[in-house]
Amino acid sequence: MAVNYSAVLWNRQKKIYDRIMLGLIGLYLVLFILLNVLFFPEITAETLIIRATGSCAIIMLHIILLIGPICRLNSKYLPILYNRRHLGVTMFIIALIHGLFSMIQFHALGDMNPLSSLFLSNTHYGSLVNFPFQTLGFFALLILFLMAATSHDFWLNNLSPKIWKSLHMLVYVAYALLIMHVVLGVIQLEKSSVYIVLLGIGLFCVIGLHLVAAFKEKRVEFRPQKDSADDFVEVCDVNEIDENRAKVILVGDENIAIFKYEGKLSAVHNVCKHQNGPLGEGKIVDGCITCPWHGYQYLPENGQSPPPFKEKVCTYDLKVVGSKVFVNPKPHAEGTAVEPVKIT
Amino acid sequence: MDIVNNLISFFLLYFAIGFLFALYFAFKGAGKIDEGAKEVTLTFRLLIFPASIALWPFLLKKVMTK
Amino acid sequence: MSNQKDEFYIGWQPEAPDSFAKKSKKTTIILGVLILILAGAIVFSQRGFATAFFEFGNQTTVEGVLVLEPVPMLRVNDGKTVFGREMNHHVLLVGFGKAGARKTIHDIERRDDIYRSLENNKVRIKGTLIYKDGKSVLEMTEGINSIIAIGGKEEYDIREDFYGDKTLKGEIIDTKCYFGVMKPGHGKPHRSCAIRCISGGIPPAFWIKNEAGENEYLMMLDEKGQQLGEEILDYVGESISICGKVEKRDDWLYIYVDLAAGFQRLNSDDKLLNCF
Numbered sequence: 246m247a248v249n250y251s252a253v254l255w256n257r258q259k260k261i262y263d264r265i266m267l268g269l270i271g272l273y274l275v276l277f278i279l280l281n282v283l284f285f286p287e288i289t290a291e292t293l294i295i296r297a298t299g300s301c302a303i304i305m306l307h308i309i310l311l312i313g314p315i316c317r318l319n320s321k322y323l324p325i326l327y328n329r330r331h332l333g334v335t336m337f338i339i340a341l342i343h344g345l346f347s348m349i350q351f352h353a354l355g356d357m358n359p360l361s362s363l364f365l366s367n368t369h370y371g372s373l374v375n376f377p378f379q380t381l382g383f384f385a386l387l388i389l390f391l392m393a394a395t396s397h398d399f400w401l402n403n404l405s406p407k408i409w410k411s412l413h414m415l416v417y418v419a420y421a422l423l424i425m426h427v428v429l430g431v432i433q434l435e436k437s438s439v440y441i442v443l444l445g446i447g448l449f450c451v452i453g454l455h456l457v458a459a460f461k462e463k464r465v466e467f468r469p470q471k472d473s474a475d476d477f478v479e480v481c482d483v484n485e486i487d488e489n490r491a492k493v494i495l496v497g498d499e500n501i502a503i504f505k506y507e508g509k510l511s512a513v514h515n516v517c518k519h520q521n522g523p524l525g526e527g528k529i530v531d532g533c534i535t536c537p538w539h540g541y542q543y544l545p546e547n548g549q550s551p552p553p554f555k556e557k558v559c560t561y562d563l564k565v566v567g568s569k570v571f572v573n574p575k576p577h578a579e580g581t582a583v584e585p586v587k588i589t
Numbered sequence: 590m591d592i593v594n595n596l597i598s599f600f601l602l603y604f605a606i607g608f609l610f611a612l613y614f615a616f617k618g619a620g621k622i623d624e625g626a627k628e629v630t631l632t633f634r635l636l637i638f639p640a641s642i643a644l645w646p647f648l649l650k651k652v653m654t655k
Numbered sequence: 656m657s658n659q660k661d662e663f664y665i666g667w668q669p670e671a672p673d674s675f676a677k678k679s680k681k682t683t684i685i686l687g688v689l690i691l692i693l694a695g696a697i698v699f700s701q702r703g704f705a706t707a708f709f710e711f712g713n714q715t716t717v718e719g720v721l722v723l724e725p726v727p728m729l730r731v732n733d734g735k736t737v738f739g740r741e742m743n744h745h746v747l748l749v750g751f752g753k754a755g756a757r758k759t760i761h762d763i764e765r766r767d768d769i770y771r772s773l774e775n776n777k778v779r780i781k782g783t784l785i786y787k788d789g790k791s792v793l794e795m796t797e798g799i800n801s802i803i804a805i806g807g808k809e810e811y812d813i814r815e816d817f818y819g820d821k822t823l824k825g826e827i828i829d830t831k832c833y834f835g836v837m838k839p840g841h842g843k844p845h846r847s848c849a850i851r852c853i854s855g856g857i858p859p860a861f862w863i864k865n866e867a868g869e870n871e872y873l874m875m876l877d878e879k880g881q882q883l884g885e886e887i888l889d890y891v892g893e894s895i896s897i898c899g900k901v902e903k904r905d906d907w908l909y910i911y912v913d914l915a916a917g918f919q920r921l922n923s924d925d926k927l928l929n930c931f
Contacts (some may be wrong), residue, residue: 280698296697
């Protein structure tokens with residue numbers, strides 16, 4: 246990362262991304278409000294805001310959750326992943342408007358403080374259909390808040406990537422809570438099967454695409470057997486690796502990417518320091534391994550980001566016998582220089 | 590009922606302390622634990638403010654051990 | 656083709672390679688169409704909203720006799736019929752926010768310049784009108800300043816009809832939200848709000864449908880004729896059946912709920928028709 250943090254590292258593609266995102270959100274909200282005003286003129290302004298923002302946020306959450314597996318299945322979708330962070334924060338803001346308006350509408354100006362009222366008005370916690378569904382939305386919003394608030398590389402670096410990643414995996418908990426929030430909430434009144442079908446399609450796509458992507462990854466995983474003779478493991482033929490690209494192998498717990506470039510081979514840890522992106526699916530650009538997710542770069546010969554950046558990944562020893570490539574799965578410390586192996 | 594009200598009081602107290610801590614952390618503490626956050630814009634400080642409120646016990650420990 | 660396969664996307668570069676840019680354009684168009692479909696499907700699948708009104712921001716002055724029991728109302732004289740009989744209708748009174756009118760009226764009675772009971776006094780009240788199905792409710796929006804003129808006490812006759820003991824199927828609603836402040840002002844999404852309102856003193860009513868499928872509303876009282884509140888909070892916003900003595904006073908129905916007999920939760924959420 247650069248020496249000093251900025252609020253947002255703007256670049257042209259991020260600006261295009263944000264413009265398209267805001268345009269689509271605007272289109273949805275304007276259309277939702279317009280159709281209601283025209284065809285349901287009896288609706289109150291509060292209900293209109295609550296329904297417009299609530300439905301918008303849950304549609305956005307589905308899109309956010311689908312981006313990951315879609316990009317794993319087809320890398321041409323990577324531009325949608327690039328600025329997913331702004332999509333997430335915007336979704337939180339829209340969900341927050343939904344939550345605040347609901348709190349004011351249903352719980353303010355009463356004989357109890359609104360937060361207590363949220364938990365103590367409807368107390369059918371033991372029932373399914375009568376369950377106080379608003380509390381589910383509250384906890385989901387709390388998770389979305391934590392995620393949106395830590396959506397900056399400052400937090401990724403200072404919470405440690407491991408904690409940060411775990412925190413952001415909570416999005417699946419929030420998703421489950423929100424599905425229940427809708428099913429036990431508005432669907433209990435608005436009994437139209439259209440809502441149940443739409444929600445079902447959404448759930449099916451999210452679960453289905455995650456499974457398909459995981460299955461595909463499992464299938465392409467390459468786990469060579471360790472040769473007992475020495476520490477090296479036979480990987481593949483030199484010609485199986487494309488120029489400026491990598492082959493990914495798994496040996497024990499080690500996830501290794503072996504890159505071929507300018508008649509040489511180098512091996513680094515397959516996981517990007519930024520957001521655990523798959524470096525092995527990246528490409529060597531201007532002499533640097535470039536992560537396919539956010540374009541973080543590392544020098545293949547020592548796993549270090551070119552200055553002023555400071556990220557480092559582990560490197561591995563390689564050897565070539567004939568045209569066969571071998572790797573030693575014991576990692577060197579992050580950023581250790583390893584002489585690239587020349588291909589004859 | 591009392592349990593809920595006590596939890597809510599705890600929740601509000603947690604965030605009140607967090608707010609005070611965030612005033613310190615966003616403007617000073619962040620630079621202590623991360624060189625990159627020493628000379629930054631006001632927008633950046635405001636951007637890390639909400640999470641500083643939420644994660645104050647963790648960050649306090651980090652600042653203290655630095 | 657092989658060239659396309661070798662293309663590589665880097666977000667911080669100014670341009671995306673052709674194959675990525677094309678995919679992004681296509682995705683944007685698909686999302687745009689999807690959004691149109693979703694907005695339409697979600698809006699048009701709504702079951703619709705009640706024809707009820709809350710004249711928010713627009714206050715009306717209503718003159719009548721202040722009735723405090725069993726629920727606070729304003730008895731408004733509509734003149735005489737051709738046979739010379741007096742006609743009256745009652746405007747239900749509620750407070751600002753999720754509060755009943757009783758406390759507001761009590762506070763007004765304790766004002767230094769008034770300091771007396773206003774029961775059965777002719778008064779002029781300024782507030783925000785709420786109405787649906789021929790029933791009207793007046794929100795005392797300005798609290799203790801809502802009563803703007805006080806006249807003398809007035810005697811009046813109540814026209815009563817007795818319907819005897821009835822078992823009725825319907826839903827407990829709060830009379831402020833349901834009659835126009837919120838839409839939907841009933842059912843599951845609104846339940847916690849209705850509980851808050853009734854707990855705050857807004858009179859609960861039992862909403863039923865008669866044989867003709869028309870809405871009827873019965874103000875809910877206990878056996879002694881006191882406005883119900885805490886006792887029924889657990890059953891608000893659900894389809895239930897209750898029993899009790901039903902009577903009509905002028906233009907409002909009342910049910911003296913048999914609390915000992917309890918409430919039965921019904922399986923179906925449909926408003927079952929009542930012989931009424």
